[in-house]
Amino acid sequence: MRIWSIIAVLILSIGSVHAQTNTTNPNPASIPMEAFFKDAKFTNMEISPDGKHLAVIYDTGNSNTLAIMDIGLTTIKAKINFGDYMMISGNIMWPRDDRFILSYAKFVGYLDTKGSNPIYVAYDLDGQNGRQLTIPQRTWYTILSMLPSDPEKILVSKSHWADEGQTKLWTINVDNGKEDYIGGQPKGAQSIITDSQGNPRFGIAYEESDDDELGKGTSTFQVKQTPNSEWKKVGFTSLYKKGANLSLLGFNRDNTVAYVASDAQTKVQSIYAVDMATLKATLVHEENVADVSGSGRLFDGSLEAVVVARDYNRVVFLSEESELKTIMMQLYATFGVSEESSNLRVTSFTRDLNQVVFSMNSDRDPGVFYVFNRGLDGSAPSIRELAVAKTEIDPSLMAPMTPIKFTSRDGVELNGYKVLPITGKAPYPLVQIIHGGPHGPRDYWGWNREAQFLASRGYAVVSVNFRGSGGYGKAFEESGYREWGGKMINDMTDATMYMVEQGYADKDRMCVYGGSYGGYGTLQSVVREPDLYKCGIGYVGVYDLFEMKKAGDIPKRKSGRKFLDHVLGTDEALMREFSPALNVEKIKADLFIAHGSDDVRVPMEQYESLSSNLKRIGKPYISMIRDEGHGYQKDKNKYDFYNQMEAFLAKHLK
Known part of the structure; x- marks a missing residue:
């Protein structure tokens, strides 16, 4: 009854809620690009x-x-x-x-x-x-x-490249910046977490020999059962096998349990609770789709929940007594929303947990910030709107984003998202947006300004988390290694064909677009599938794998060179086949290529390799070069790019 009585008060005092309905301008196509x-x-x-x-x-x-x-x-x-x-x-x-x-x-x-x-x-x-x-x-x-017992200092771990990633414990005075080495870290540790009082209690040491495959070294757990006990090595056979993807997540409120994410027994990371008294690890959440992508913590840093983005962003509470669960359930009920309609993100608490700042956003709404007074001090509970992230956007004119799931041509289950215009009717002209990375990043459900812009102009949009993407387990990510121009491109093609087969997309009006690796995926897609796409838009993209191993900031480091050899391979024939700049003769689609002259991540050598080969065969293309880095940030350059994109797509798909 207590929760419902609070919710009743909240409904009466919530004030203005961000939910506009546009009755004077119901056509999304009339929304200015700048919005x-x-x-x-x-x-x-x-x-x-x-x-x-x-x-x-x-x-x-x-x-x-x-x-x-x-x-x-x-x-x-x-x-x-x-x-x-x-x-x-x-x-x-x-x-x-x-x-x-x-x-x-x-x-x-x-x-x-x-x-x-x-x-x-x-x-x-x-x-x-x-x-x-x-x-x-x-x-x-x-x-x-933040060391609650010593507010003048913070506790940090400090790793130096010469120590091969091993971390040391220091304090820093927040008033004068003075550093003091305190030591006491477990030998060889590369990751350490503290309890809510700032006591280092759990660590992982990692060692990778020259003979080990990248990321397949040996890990060792080290634990202090109490703040004053000695470090001890613990096997945790249920948590560990060589090459497992391990993450130390944090402690519960009373510091009796530490949480660890591990994929030693499951396809992706599952969550284990380690009892600090008995050192027994218990599975508290088994996961078989997606890795942990976020966490929910209280003011003192204690861990109460994790986020798993299987399709929508699902919150997994680690205890039925979770304070965060009580708060979020109140807010879900007050706003009449769920995980499948809104992303509720608590950004911060007051020390007494009485006031909570949170944001509410969705696929159609860039978000609103609120402060929730819980009434723990005897005042009336209330929610007050603080600010709207983007006042130019009317959520009622935006298009829903829906998770999709399909099976690739070789039997791999793939996840992604589609956005369909709210006007017109299917089949629509289609734009596939390819995310960057590719290893680590992935697409999520939520506000996506590019997808909404394209949907407002009448295009269906699809994005797929192809092999090599992050977030779906280590094996899924590594299945993209040395497949940049092969199976990863097949997955993108299969996503396009899924949209056609489902009746969402017009097979004669389709384009592909992406930035960074997405630019690579765009050009390799039009090389591999010359008759599928009418056009391609490459934005600050990689186009020549040989150049990638020579130019830019990644190959400057030994670790970067090892990484590139691992994910791209060393087979020169395959690298040539997988370099769209070296296969331009196969391209039939019209091209729009944009780059930044100050890009150090994907330098101009990539653009020059592609453009020189296009000129060599007399293939026309639209070019845009701006004095910026890896993606345009200045308003004028952003607006020029998207205006040009809109005109380019209209010419080839309308």
Whole structure:
């Protein structure tokens, strides 16, 4: 009865909810292109531990800015921006009520998902007394704990390239940046987690010899059963086999259980609870479709849930007594939504867990931020809308995104998503969007500005998580190794044919588009299937595998060269077959090729290899070069690109 009485109050006090209905302009095609690609007004909001301030992050061209505001969003106390291509992470940390920590890194373009090593900086609430806490040259820092017993310091693990990834434990003073080595880490550890009080309790050591295949080395678990006990090696046979994909996730609220993700016994990562008293590992969630893609934590960092994106983004609560579960169930009921209609993301809590900042977004809605006062202090429970991420978007004019599942030509189950226009009728002209990476990234259910833009113009859209994509287990990802231009392209073709066979797509009006690896997939698709697609749009793409091993930032490192040999192979005949720039004679589709002259991830040598070979055979193409990195971020360049895309597609598919 308590939950329902709270929900009744919430429904009465929720205030304005973001749910517009457009009655004057019901045609999505009339929505300006800029509405889709203009920077979001807000990308993240987090509340301070005392509930008096909000840390707000918003995009500003080719960088982003953090502002500290009062809880009513009426006064800006501080504004921080690090300049062009410097992006602030969405995770703000608060060692004290009067001091916060942010991290930023250099990203070389919109499609750069890696960035440089992050730099951590601490500030007072007014943006003064800034102090850089980390120096990332050849060193990687991970913040492990805010150390609740010592608010002047944080606990970090610090790894140096010369130590082969082995991590050491240090504290850093958040006021003056002074580092102190405290030691006490387990020998050879490369990953460590702490309990909610900041005590290091669980570690994994990893060793890979020259004879080991990449990622197939030997792991060892090391555990401290109590904060004051010694480290001990534990076998955990149910969690481990050589080459298993292991992740230390965190501790529960009372620090009696540690959670570990492992695929030693299942196709993808399942979740195990390790009792810290008995060191017994118990399976708490068996998963056979998708890996863990996110987590849900309370203010103290204790783990309460994980996210598994099988189709929609499913939240798996790790305990029936979960505080986070109580909160999210209240919010789902209040808004009348579910995991299949909305993504509910809790961004932050106050120290007393009374106030919760969360965002609600979906496939049709870029999102709204709210603050939930739970009434634990005796006040009336309420929800207040804080901000709409993109006021230019009317969700009622957006198209639903629906998960799809089909079997490839050789019997592999594939997952993806389709978006169909809300006007017109099937079969529609089709655009397949190919994600980048390819190893690690994947497509998810949720807001996708490119898919919505194309659907508003009358195109059906399909995206598939082809072999090699991340998120569906280590074996699925590795099944794409040395298959960049082979089975991975077959999966994309099979996704296109699925849309035709289901009656969604017109087989005579189809185009393929993608950025980074997606640009590669685009050009290799029109090489492999010259009669299937009318056109292809390659955006900052890889087109020549020989050049990939020579130019760019990946082959500069020994580990990068080893990775490229592992995923691309060393067979020169196969690399030539899988390089679309070297097979342009097979292309019949019309082409639009866009690149950034400052791209260091996929440098101009890739564009030049493709363009020179197209010119050699007299194949016409539309070209766009801008002074940007790996994906355009400046408004003018973004708008030029998507305007050109719209005109190009209309010419060939309408």
